Amino acid sequence: MAEARLINVGFGNLVVARRVIGVIDPKSAPMKRLREDAKNEHRLVDATQGHKTRSIIVMDSNHLILSSVQPATIRQRFLQEGGSE
Numbered sequence: 001m002a003e004a005r006l007i008n009v010g011f012g013n014l015v016v017a018r019r020v021i022g023v024i025d026p027k028s029a030p031m032k033r034l035r036e037d038a039k040n041e042h043r044l045v046d047a048t049q050g051h052k053t054r055s056i057i058v059m060d061s062n063h064l065i066l067s068s069v070q071p072a073t074i075r076q077r078f079l080q081e082g083g084s085e
Helices: 029-040 071-079
Strands: 006-010 013-016 020-024 044-046 055-059 064-067
Touching: 006 064, 006 071, 013 064, 020 071, 029 044, 029 055, 029 064, 055 071
Parallel strands: 044 064
Antiparallel strands: 006 013, 020 055, 055 064
């Protein structure tokens, strides 16, 4: 069985790369509503460690992960050869 590739989303928090659907900017009104809905439905994971939310990671399980890392930085981590394992 292949090992899961992990991506650092800030402060030592990791997500399984193949389970990520998208990484989006949290500033727009639809993203704020999406975040609020996930919170109300207990599908929100806050990985910011109290810092400003700079990206929202959408998982295939319909969970949202809040990250203090910029979407462009997370994208680079996905593109890096081998990534964090």
